[in-house]
Amino acid sequence: MGRTSTARERLLDSACELMHTRGYTAIGVAEICARADVRKGSFYHFFESKQSLTAEVVDTHWQAQRVAWRERLTGPGSALERLQRLIDWLVGAQREAWQVSGRVDGCLLGNLAVELSNQEPVVQQRLAAAFDEQAGLVHATLVEGAGDGSIAPAYADRATARAVVAHIEGAVLLAKLAGDLSSLDDLWPHVRRLVGSDPLPGDLSR
Protein backbone atom coordinates (compact mmCIF):
# COMPACT_ATOMS: atom_id res chain seq x y z
CA MET A 1 0.00 0.00 0.00
CA GLY A 2 2.71 2.41 1.04
CA ARG A 3 4.78 1.44 -1.99
CA THR A 4 1.86 1.72 -4.38
CA SER A 5 0.81 5.12 -3.13
CA THR A 6 4.31 6.47 -3.72
CA ALA A 7 4.80 4.83 -7.12
CA ARG A 8 4.13 8.05 -9.01
CA GLU A 9 6.66 10.01 -6.95
CA ARG A 10 9.19 7.20 -7.25
CA LEU A 11 8.83 7.29 -11.05
CA LEU A 12 9.36 11.06 -11.07
CA ASP A 13 12.35 10.83 -8.72
CA SER A 14 13.94 8.00 -10.69
CA ALA A 15 13.47 9.76 -14.02
CA CYS A 16 14.90 12.96 -12.54
CA GLU A 17 18.02 11.20 -11.23
CA LEU A 18 18.63 9.12 -14.35
CA MET A 19 18.06 12.02 -16.76
CA HIS A 20 20.20 14.40 -14.73
CA THR A 21 23.15 12.06 -15.23
CA ARG A 22 22.56 10.62 -18.68
CA GLY A 23 19.99 12.80 -20.42
CA TYR A 24 16.57 12.12 -21.91
CA THR A 25 17.21 10.05 -25.01
CA ALA A 26 19.52 7.56 -23.30
CA ILE A 27 16.94 6.68 -20.65
CA GLY A 28 14.02 4.39 -21.43
CA VAL A 29 10.77 3.76 -19.59
CA ALA A 30 11.94 0.25 -18.61
CA GLU A 31 15.01 1.63 -16.82
CA ILE A 32 12.96 4.29 -15.03
CA CYS A 33 10.51 1.61 -13.87
CA ALA A 34 13.29 -0.71 -12.73
CA ARG A 35 14.92 2.00 -10.65
CA ALA A 36 11.57 3.08 -9.20
CA ASP A 37 10.60 -0.55 -8.54
CA VAL A 38 7.36 -0.04 -10.44
CA ARG A 39 5.99 -2.46 -13.05
CA LYS A 40 6.08 -1.14 -16.62
CA GLY A 41 2.32 -1.62 -16.95
CA SER A 42 1.80 0.73 -14.03
CA PHE A 43 3.93 3.43 -15.67
CA TYR A 44 1.23 4.12 -18.25
CA HIS A 45 -1.35 4.30 -15.49
CA PHE A 46 0.47 7.40 -14.22
CA PHE A 47 1.99 8.89 -17.38
CA GLU A 48 0.96 8.90 -21.01
CA SER A 49 4.51 8.73 -22.28
CA LYS A 50 8.15 9.37 -21.41
CA GLN A 51 7.61 12.84 -22.84
CA SER A 52 4.75 13.66 -20.46
CA LEU A 53 6.70 12.21 -17.52
CA THR A 54 9.62 14.47 -18.45
CA ALA A 55 7.38 17.53 -18.62
CA GLU A 56 6.37 16.74 -15.04
CA VAL A 57 9.98 16.13 -14.02
CA VAL A 58 10.78 19.63 -15.27
CA ASP A 59 7.84 21.17 -13.41
CA THR A 60 8.55 19.30 -10.17
CA HIS A 61 12.25 20.12 -10.28
CA TRP A 62 11.68 23.78 -11.04
CA GLN A 63 8.97 24.11 -8.37
CA ALA A 64 11.48 22.98 -5.74
CA GLN A 65 14.21 25.16 -7.23
CA ARG A 66 11.90 28.16 -7.42
CA VAL A 67 11.37 28.03 -3.65
CA ALA A 68 15.14 28.02 -3.16
CA TRP A 69 15.66 30.86 -5.66
CA ARG A 70 13.00 32.97 -3.92
CA GLU A 71 14.47 32.27 -0.49
CA ARG A 72 17.88 33.55 -1.58
CA LEU A 73 16.57 36.52 -3.53
CA THR A 74 14.40 37.80 -0.68
CA GLY A 75 15.20 38.44 2.94
CA PRO A 76 17.81 40.67 4.51
CA GLY A 77 20.58 42.53 2.72
CA SER A 78 20.82 44.66 -0.39
CA ALA A 79 19.61 43.30 -3.72
CA LEU A 80 23.24 42.80 -4.77
CA GLU A 81 23.90 40.77 -1.61
CA ARG A 82 20.82 38.67 -2.25
CA LEU A 83 21.91 38.00 -5.82
CA GLN A 84 25.26 36.85 -4.45
CA ARG A 85 23.39 34.58 -2.03
CA LEU A 86 21.65 32.94 -5.00
CA ILE A 87 24.91 32.38 -6.87
CA ASP A 88 26.64 31.04 -3.74
CA TRP A 89 23.77 28.63 -3.21
CA LEU A 90 23.81 27.43 -6.83
CA VAL A 91 27.56 26.79 -6.68
CA GLY A 92 27.16 25.08 -3.30
CA ALA A 93 24.44 22.81 -4.72
CA GLN A 94 26.79 21.73 -7.52
CA ARG A 95 29.47 20.97 -4.92
CA GLU A 96 27.08 18.94 -2.78
CA ALA A 97 25.97 16.91 -5.78
CA TRP A 98 29.61 16.31 -6.67
CA GLN A 99 30.37 15.10 -3.17
CA VAL A 100 27.56 12.57 -3.42
CA SER A 101 28.15 11.27 -6.94
CA GLY A 102 31.75 12.15 -7.78
CA ARG A 103 30.44 13.56 -11.05
CA VAL A 104 29.54 17.03 -12.26
CA ASP A 105 26.06 16.49 -13.70
CA GLY A 106 25.41 20.19 -14.18
CA CYS A 107 21.96 21.71 -14.37
CA LEU A 108 19.07 19.32 -15.11
CA LEU A 109 17.04 22.05 -16.79
CA GLY A 110 19.98 23.26 -18.88
CA ASN A 111 20.88 19.71 -19.87
CA LEU A 112 17.34 18.97 -21.01
CA ALA A 113 17.13 22.35 -22.76
CA VAL A 114 20.14 21.55 -24.91
CA GLU A 115 18.99 18.03 -25.67
CA LEU A 116 15.29 18.66 -26.30
CA SER A 117 14.83 22.22 -27.58
CA ASN A 118 14.19 21.05 -31.14
CA GLN A 119 12.83 17.61 -30.30
CA GLU A 120 10.05 17.65 -27.74
CA PRO A 121 7.83 20.76 -27.90
CA VAL A 122 5.89 19.96 -24.71
CA VAL A 123 9.06 19.63 -22.62
CA GLN A 124 10.64 22.59 -24.41
CA GLN A 125 7.72 24.83 -23.40
CA ARG A 126 8.04 23.86 -19.73
CA LEU A 127 11.78 24.47 -19.82
CA ALA A 128 11.36 27.83 -21.53
CA ALA A 129 8.79 28.81 -18.89
CA ALA A 130 11.20 27.82 -16.07
CA PHE A 131 14.06 29.87 -17.52
CA ASP A 132 11.72 32.81 -18.10
CA GLU A 133 10.76 32.63 -14.44
CA GLN A 134 14.42 32.54 -13.42
CA ALA A 135 15.07 35.66 -15.50
CA GLY A 136 11.96 37.24 -13.97
CA LEU A 137 13.15 36.57 -10.41
CA VAL A 138 16.59 38.03 -11.18
CA HIS A 139 15.02 41.00 -12.96
CA ALA A 140 12.83 41.78 -9.93
CA THR A 141 15.95 41.70 -7.75
CA LEU A 142 17.83 44.03 -10.11
CA VAL A 143 14.92 46.47 -10.01
CA GLU A 144 15.02 46.33 -6.21
CA GLY A 145 18.75 46.97 -6.44
CA ALA A 146 18.10 50.08 -8.51
CA GLY A 147 15.85 51.16 -5.65
CA ASP A 148 18.22 50.39 -2.78
CA GLY A 149 21.24 51.74 -4.64
CA SER A 150 23.16 48.47 -4.90
CA ILE A 151 22.60 48.18 -8.69
CA ALA A 152 22.91 51.03 -11.18
CA PRO A 153 19.49 51.63 -12.81
CA ALA A 154 20.94 51.14 -16.31
CA TYR A 155 21.58 47.47 -15.42
CA ALA A 156 18.16 46.73 -13.94
CA ASP A 157 16.69 45.50 -17.22
CA ARG A 158 15.30 42.19 -18.36
CA ALA A 159 18.15 41.62 -20.84
CA THR A 160 20.69 41.82 -18.00
CA ALA A 161 18.64 39.37 -15.93
CA ARG A 162 18.57 37.00 -18.88
CA ALA A 163 22.34 37.40 -19.27
CA VAL A 164 22.82 36.40 -15.63
CA VAL A 165 20.78 33.22 -16.19
CA ALA A 166 22.66 32.52 -19.43
CA HIS A 167 25.98 33.01 -17.69
CA ILE A 168 25.11 30.57 -14.92
CA GLU A 169 24.18 27.95 -17.53
CA GLY A 170 27.32 28.51 -19.59
CA ALA A 171 29.61 28.38 -16.56
CA VAL A 172 28.00 25.16 -15.33
CA LEU A 173 28.31 23.68 -18.84
CA LEU A 174 32.07 24.29 -18.89
CA ALA A 175 32.47 22.99 -15.32
CA LYS A 176 30.56 19.85 -16.29
CA LEU A 177 32.70 19.36 -19.37
CA ALA A 178 35.88 19.78 -17.32
CA GLY A 179 34.53 17.53 -14.56
CA ASP A 180 35.84 20.22 -12.23
CA LEU A 181 33.89 22.79 -10.25
CA SER A 182 36.79 25.07 -9.40
CA SER A 183 35.99 27.48 -12.25
CA LEU A 184 32.69 28.23 -10.48
CA ASP A 185 34.70 30.14 -7.86
CA ASP A 186 34.68 32.91 -10.47
CA LEU A 187 30.94 32.79 -11.09
CA TRP A 188 30.01 35.55 -8.65
CA PRO A 189 32.77 37.98 -9.69
CA HIS A 190 31.72 37.53 -13.31
CA VAL A 191 27.98 37.85 -12.66
CA ARG A 192 28.85 41.00 -10.74
CA ARG A 193 30.41 42.43 -13.89
CA LEU A 194 27.24 41.64 -15.86
CA VAL A 195 25.11 43.60 -13.38
CA GLY A 196 27.50 46.57 -13.51
CA SER A 197 28.68 46.21 -9.90
CA ASP A 198 32.22 45.23 -10.57
CA PRO A 199 34.74 46.56 -8.08
CA LEU A 200 37.15 48.99 -9.73
CA PRO A 201 39.93 47.34 -11.72
CA GLY A 202 42.92 46.85 -9.51
CA ASP A 203 40.63 46.16 -6.58
CA LEU A 204 39.41 42.77 -7.78
CA SER A 205 39.88 41.17 -4.36
CA ARG A 206 36.92 43.05 -2.99
Place this chain on the structure above:
Amino acid sequence: MGRTSTARERLLDSACELMHTRGYTAIGVAEICARADVRKGSFYHFFESKQSLTAEVVDTHWQAQRVAWRERLTGPGSALERLQRLIDWLVGAQREAWQVSGRVDGCLLGNLAVELSNQEPVVQQRLAAAFDEQAGLVHATLVEGAGDGSIAPAYADRATARAVVAHIEGAVLLAKLAGDLSSLDDLWPHVRRLVGSDPLPGDLSR
Protein backbone atom coordinates in the same frame (compact mmCIF):
# COMPACT_ATOMS: atom_id res chain seq x y z
CA MET B 1 35.28 5.79 -57.51
CA GLY B 2 34.48 9.42 -56.77
CA ARG B 3 31.71 8.40 -54.41
CA THR B 4 33.85 5.79 -52.66
CA SER B 5 36.73 8.17 -52.16
CA THR B 6 34.49 10.69 -50.43
CA ALA B 7 32.62 8.15 -48.29
CA ARG B 8 34.59 9.00 -45.17
CA GLU B 9 33.92 12.74 -45.54
CA ARG B 10 30.27 12.07 -46.27
CA LEU B 11 29.99 10.02 -43.07
CA LEU B 12 31.59 12.84 -41.07
CA ASP B 13 29.38 15.50 -42.68
CA SER B 14 26.23 13.47 -42.18
CA ALA B 15 27.01 12.73 -38.54
CA CYS B 16 27.82 16.39 -37.95
CA GLU B 17 24.52 17.56 -39.46
CA LEU B 18 22.39 14.93 -37.75
CA MET B 19 24.02 15.35 -34.33
CA HIS B 20 23.87 19.13 -34.52
CA THR B 21 20.09 18.92 -34.78
CA ARG B 22 19.25 15.89 -32.66
CA GLY B 23 22.26 15.08 -30.51
CA TYR B 24 24.47 12.02 -30.15
CA THR B 25 22.30 9.41 -28.46
CA ALA B 26 19.33 9.84 -30.77
CA ILE B 27 21.41 9.19 -33.90
CA GLY B 28 22.45 5.68 -34.87
CA VAL B 29 25.08 4.42 -37.27
CA ALA B 30 22.37 3.19 -39.68
CA GLU B 31 20.88 6.67 -40.01
CA ILE B 32 24.29 8.26 -40.52
CA CYS B 33 25.07 5.71 -43.25
CA ALA B 34 21.70 6.24 -44.94
CA ARG B 35 22.16 9.99 -45.08
CA ALA B 36 25.75 9.62 -46.30
CA ASP B 37 24.69 6.98 -48.86
CA VAL B 38 27.32 4.61 -47.50
CA ARG B 39 26.71 0.92 -46.72
CA LYS B 40 26.76 0.06 -43.03
CA GLY B 41 29.54 -2.47 -43.57
CA SER B 42 31.73 0.30 -44.96
CA PHE B 43 31.18 2.45 -41.87
CA TYR B 44 33.34 0.14 -39.79
CA HIS B 45 36.02 0.24 -42.45
CA PHE B 46 36.42 3.95 -41.67
CA PHE B 47 35.45 4.20 -38.00
CA GLU B 48 35.71 1.82 -35.07
CA SER B 49 32.47 3.02 -33.50
CA LYS B 50 29.99 5.87 -33.34
CA GLN B 51 32.08 7.18 -30.46
CA SER B 52 35.28 7.37 -32.53
CA LEU B 53 33.37 8.93 -35.44
CA THR B 54 32.02 11.57 -33.05
CA ALA B 55 35.49 12.33 -31.71
CA GLU B 56 36.50 13.04 -35.33
CA VAL B 57 33.36 15.10 -35.91
CA VAL B 58 34.38 17.27 -32.95
CA ASP B 59 37.94 17.63 -34.24
CA THR B 60 36.86 18.38 -37.81
CA HIS B 61 34.24 20.89 -36.71
CA TRP B 62 36.58 22.68 -34.32
CA GLN B 63 39.42 22.76 -36.86
CA ALA B 64 37.16 24.67 -39.26
CA GLN B 65 35.85 26.88 -36.45
CA ARG B 66 39.36 27.54 -35.17
CA VAL B 67 40.34 29.06 -38.53
CA ALA B 68 37.29 31.35 -38.32
CA TRP B 69 38.03 32.30 -34.69
CA ARG B 70 41.64 33.14 -35.55
CA GLU B 71 40.62 35.20 -38.58
CA ARG B 72 38.31 37.36 -36.46
CA LEU B 73 40.69 37.67 -33.51
CA THR B 74 43.64 38.78 -35.64
CA GLY B 75 43.90 41.46 -38.28
CA PRO B 76 43.20 45.17 -38.07
CA GLY B 77 41.65 47.02 -35.16
CA SER B 78 42.11 47.04 -31.41
CA ALA B 79 41.83 43.81 -29.45
CA LEU B 80 38.40 44.90 -28.22
CA GLU B 81 37.25 45.49 -31.82
CA ARG B 82 38.55 42.07 -32.83
CA LEU B 83 36.70 40.43 -29.96
CA GLN B 84 33.54 42.15 -31.17
CA ARG B 85 34.24 40.83 -34.65
CA LEU B 86 34.30 37.29 -33.24
CA ILE B 87 31.01 37.75 -31.40
CA ASP B 88 29.37 39.35 -34.45
CA TRP B 89 30.53 36.44 -36.58
CA LEU B 90 29.25 33.84 -34.10
CA VAL B 91 25.83 35.51 -33.94
CA GLY B 92 25.78 35.84 -37.73
CA ALA B 93 26.57 32.13 -38.11
CA GLN B 94 23.59 31.27 -35.88
CA ARG B 95 21.38 33.52 -38.03
CA GLU B 96 22.60 31.93 -41.27
CA ALA B 97 21.94 28.44 -39.90
CA TRP B 98 18.47 29.57 -38.85
CA GLN B 99 17.75 30.93 -42.31
CA VAL B 100 18.64 27.57 -43.83
CA SER B 101 16.88 25.24 -41.39
CA GLY B 102 14.26 27.39 -39.65
CA ARG B 103 15.57 25.97 -36.38
CA VAL B 104 18.01 27.23 -33.76
CA ASP B 105 20.33 24.25 -33.37
CA GLY B 106 22.81 26.14 -31.23
CA CYS B 107 26.45 25.19 -30.86
CA LEU B 108 27.40 21.64 -31.89
CA LEU B 109 30.30 21.53 -29.42
CA GLY B 110 28.20 22.89 -26.56
CA ASN B 111 25.35 20.51 -27.35
CA LEU B 112 27.69 17.51 -27.34
CA ALA B 113 29.40 18.79 -24.19
CA VAL B 114 26.14 18.81 -22.26
CA GLU B 115 25.07 15.43 -23.58
CA LEU B 116 28.35 13.53 -23.35
CA SER B 117 30.45 15.04 -20.54
CA ASN B 118 29.75 12.12 -18.22
CA GLN B 119 29.16 9.49 -20.87
CA GLU B 120 31.88 9.30 -23.47
CA PRO B 121 35.36 10.09 -22.15
CA VAL B 122 37.05 10.09 -25.57
CA VAL B 123 34.61 12.65 -27.00
CA GLN B 124 34.61 14.59 -23.73
CA GLN B 125 38.39 15.03 -23.93
CA ARG B 126 38.21 16.38 -27.50
CA LEU B 127 35.44 18.78 -26.50
CA ALA B 128 37.34 19.96 -23.43
CA ALA B 129 40.40 20.56 -25.60
CA ALA B 130 38.35 22.59 -28.10
CA PHE B 131 36.86 24.82 -25.38
CA ASP B 132 40.30 25.23 -23.79
CA GLU B 133 41.59 26.43 -27.15
CA GLN B 134 38.68 28.86 -27.45
CA ALA B 135 39.50 30.27 -24.02
CA GLY B 136 43.16 30.41 -25.04
CA LEU B 137 42.41 32.39 -28.20
CA VAL B 138 40.23 34.86 -26.26
CA HIS B 139 42.85 35.12 -23.52
CA ALA B 140 45.57 35.98 -26.05
CA THR B 141 43.31 38.72 -27.44
CA LEU B 142 42.64 40.11 -23.96
CA VAL B 143 46.38 40.24 -23.29
CA GLU B 144 46.86 42.10 -26.58
CA GLY B 145 44.07 44.44 -25.45
CA ALA B 146 45.97 45.15 -22.23
CA GLY B 147 48.88 46.09 -24.49
CA ASP B 148 46.98 48.29 -26.94
CA GLY B 149 44.91 49.93 -24.19
CA SER B 150 41.52 48.62 -25.30
CA ILE B 151 41.20 46.22 -22.31
CA ALA B 152 42.08 47.06 -18.70
CA PRO B 153 44.96 44.79 -17.59
CA ALA B 154 42.93 43.49 -14.63
CA TYR B 155 40.56 41.81 -17.11
CA ALA B 156 43.21 40.20 -19.30
CA ASP B 157 43.22 36.93 -17.37
CA ARG B 158 42.39 33.36 -18.29
CA ALA B 159 39.31 33.29 -16.01
CA THR B 160 37.80 36.23 -17.90
CA ALA B 161 38.50 34.50 -21.22
CA ARG B 162 36.79 31.38 -19.92
CA ALA B 163 33.85 33.50 -18.76
CA VAL B 164 33.49 34.92 -22.28
CA VAL B 165 33.36 31.39 -23.73
CA ALA B 166 30.90 30.30 -21.02
CA HIS B 167 28.71 33.33 -21.70
CA ILE B 168 28.56 32.59 -25.43
CA GLU B 169 27.48 29.02 -24.69
CA GLY B 170 24.86 30.06 -22.14
CA ALA B 171 23.40 32.75 -24.39
CA VAL B 172 23.18 30.32 -27.33
CA LEU B 173 21.54 27.73 -25.04
CA LEU B 174 18.77 30.17 -24.08
CA ALA B 175 18.32 31.29 -27.70
CA LYS B 176 18.05 27.66 -28.76
CA LEU B 177 15.49 26.95 -26.04
CA ALA B 178 13.43 29.99 -27.05
CA GLY B 179 13.79 29.10 -30.74
CA ASP B 180 14.55 32.80 -31.17
CA LEU B 181 17.88 34.47 -31.87
CA SER B 182 16.84 38.02 -30.97
CA SER B 183 18.36 37.77 -27.48
CA LEU B 184 21.77 37.37 -29.15
CA ASP B 185 21.59 41.06 -30.09
CA ASP B 186 22.69 41.60 -26.49
CA LEU B 187 25.60 39.19 -26.63
CA TRP B 188 28.25 41.75 -27.47
CA PRO B 189 27.13 44.39 -24.91
CA HIS B 190 27.16 41.68 -22.23
CA VAL B 191 30.52 40.20 -23.24
CA ARG B 192 31.82 43.74 -23.15
CA ARG B 193 30.80 43.99 -19.49
CA LEU B 194 32.66 40.76 -18.74
CA VAL B 195 35.88 42.14 -20.20
CA GLY B 196 35.52 45.36 -18.22
CA SER B 197 34.93 47.57 -21.27
CA ASP B 198 31.37 48.51 -20.60
CA PRO B 199 30.44 52.03 -21.64
CA LEU B 200 29.53 54.16 -18.62
CA PRO B 201 26.02 53.56 -17.30
CA GLY B 202 23.66 56.00 -18.94
CA ASP B 203 25.69 55.76 -22.10
CA LEU B 204 24.65 52.22 -23.00
CA SER B 205 23.92 53.12 -26.60
CA ARG B 206 27.62 53.48 -27.34
